Amino acid sequence: MSLADDMFQAMMDFSPLQATMLGVPGWEDGLGDLSVEGQRADRDRIAALLERAETDDTEDAVTLAVIKQQGRALVDRIDARLVEHSVATMSSPVNSLLMVASKLDVSQRLDKFPAYIEQAAARVRDSDRRPLSRHLKTGVERMDAFLALPPQEWEGAHSADIRAAVAGFRDVLASIEDGRPDDKAGLCWLPEGEQNYANLVRNYTTTSRTPDELHRLGLDVIASLREEYAEIGSRLWGTSDVPEIFxxxxxxxxxxxxxxxxxxxxxxxxxxxxxxxxxxxxxPGVGCQVRAVPEEEQRTSAIAFYQPAPADRSRPGTYWLNPLGATERSRTLSEVTAFHEAVPGHHYQFSIASETELPNMRKYAFIEAYLEGWGLYTERLADEMGLYSSDEQRLGMLGLDAMRAGRLVVDTGLHAFGWSRQQAIDYLRDNTVMSEPEIVAEIDRYIETPGQALAYMVGRLEIQRIRAEAETKLGDRFDVRAFHDLVVGSGAVPLSTLDEIVTAWADAP
Incomplete structure (x- = not known):
């Protein structure tokens, strides 16, 4: 096989569930190996492919860049040992597994659920990198909630074994008495934390920006957004006072x-x-449907997310919405979230890339600065397209912008500068319009998934910069349709590679 095919195979073997979530056939009976030995073997396999990439002369430059970025990202995430202190949010292997089980066909891998859950329990039990004490408690509560439910249809004949494994995981979490306090929430408080965070920052942003630079960037964007709030608030409510608008x-x-x-x-x-x-x-050759998250999953599910159509197009892409507590949530976030997650955001991005003739390595690469950067780019593009129905909804656009800019500040604050959990909560409360439950959920997510939150705003700003330079260079010849086709039709690529692709397109005679 080609280097691209070999790396793609290694990536999907490492995370077969992600393959199914992306709609890629061939991994329906796997879950991956969470054990120390299993992940060490995965790391060695990927590292060998990275060595091969250094001398490869068969792949084109873009594909080679994707191979290197994806391989390095997996190696660094294995090295960070996040599985040992991620137990309370969607990034936790067990929480994630139980959440997606009802949304995917897991029938061919149910027999592997118990061992996978037991591996996760062993990693947490035997680690010197403890989760937060509050996250241990939350993890116990979520396992108890699952065990309190009657057996669900997806559990099939393996229900008893799966539930025994979940109970075992729950007991491990409950037995740990030396969890970290809230004032030591970030990676910088853990062994090798500074280097691990630097690696994760590089992989999630696909840039060379340092935590300090990203922190200051977030502060600058937050300041500029306050001017936009004042402008729209004056138009909508006759006030430019930002605290009143909030x-x-x-x-x-x-x-x-x-x-x-x-x-x-x-x-x-x-x-x-x-x-x-x-x-x-x-x-896209496939449509996008809207579905409500099932009631039994609402308490642990994200507010909204997108699920790509499978490769065989047996169902459309799906925009999942969590209606829990709807009457206590702002309706201003409705349109901006739909544009980001569905059309013209992730639905166009995933669907169009999967319909190209690109190798699977390019079609299904998970480069979050590109993927989430595109999602944020389309939130602002939607305003350019005239899609927002009111100034009220444009305030929602600013609200999500502030959340993503705030992520630059609090993620680096937590993991590079030693902020406490409460410091991070206070910053988002003072600088965004998020509700208290949303703020708490977001901060706990950032604690357990270091660096991931940085990808969004970094990606958007870079795509906007790349487009602006192409517009300046091409002048009247700039075609926004061709630009968008190029960006989504190239598949997920590092931001520096996207810059090179667009520059070559703009320079072509």
């Missing part, structure tokens, strides 16, 4: 019902699909 956004403009929240998303996506041909030359 207060109104937190306490007013709430949903009347769960049904209203779902229907708003459906309408926004329909508008985007109608307008998209003016901005994209290539349309």
């Amino acid at each position: 207060h109104r956004l937190r306490t007013e403009l709430l949903w009347d019902s769960e049904e209203q929240m779902i229907s708003s998303a459906v309408e926004a996506i329909a508008r985007a699909e109608a307008e998209a041909p003016k901005w994209f030359g290539r349309m």
Whole structure:
């Protein structure tokens, strides 16, 4: 096989569940190996492919760049040993497994669930890198909630064994008495934490920016957003006082019902699909449906997320919405989230790339600065396209911008500068319109997934910069449809590689 095929095989063998989530066939019966020995073997396999990449002359430059970035990212994530102190959020292997089990066909791998869960338990039990004490408690509560449910249909004949393994994982979490305190929440408090975080920052942003540079970038973006809040607030409510605007956004403009929240998303996506041909030359060959997260999963599910269509197109892409507590949540985030997760965001991105003739390594690479950068780019593109129905919804766009800029500040604060969990919560409370439960959930996510939150705003700003330079260079010859087709049709690539691709396109005679 080619180097690209070999690396793709290694990546999917490392995380077969991700292959299924991306709609890639061939890994329906696997879960991967969480044991120290298993992950060491995975690391050695990937490291050997990276060595091969240094002298390879068969792959094109873009594919080679993707191979190197993806391989290095996996090696660094294995080295960071996150599986040993991630137990409370979606990034926890056990939480993630239980959350997606009802959304995917897991029938061919149910027999592997118990061993996988037991491996996760052993890694946490035997580690010198303890989770936060509060995360241990949260993990216990989530396992108890699962065990309190009657057996679900997806558990099949393996229900008893799966539940015994979950109970064992729960007991391991409950037995640990020396969890970390909230004032030592970040990687910098753990062995090799500074180097591990630097590696994760490089992999998630695909840039050479340091934590200090990213921290200052977040502060600058937050400051500029306050000017936009004042402008729209003056237009909508006759006030430019940002604290007053924040207060109104937190306490007013709430949903009347769960049904209203779902229907708003459906309408926004329909508008985007109608307008998209003016901005994209290539349309996805598969549609996007909106679905509510099942009730039994709402307490542990994200507020919204996208699930790509499978390779055989047996179902459309799916935009999942969590209606839990809808009447206490701001409706201003409805449209911006739909544009990011669905159309023209992740749905176009994943669907169009998967329909190209690119190698699987390029179609399904998971480079978050590109993927999430595109999602954020489309939030602002939607305004350019005239998709927002009101200034109220544009304030929602600013609200998500502030959250992502705030991530640059608090992620680096936690993991590089030793911030406490409370410091991070206070910063988001003072500088975003997020509700208290949302802030707490986000901060706990950043603690357990160091560096990932940096990818969003870094990616968006870089895509905007690349587009602006192409517009300046091409002038009247700039075609926004061709630009978007090029960006999404190239598959996920490092940001520096995307810059090279667009520069070559703009320089072509």
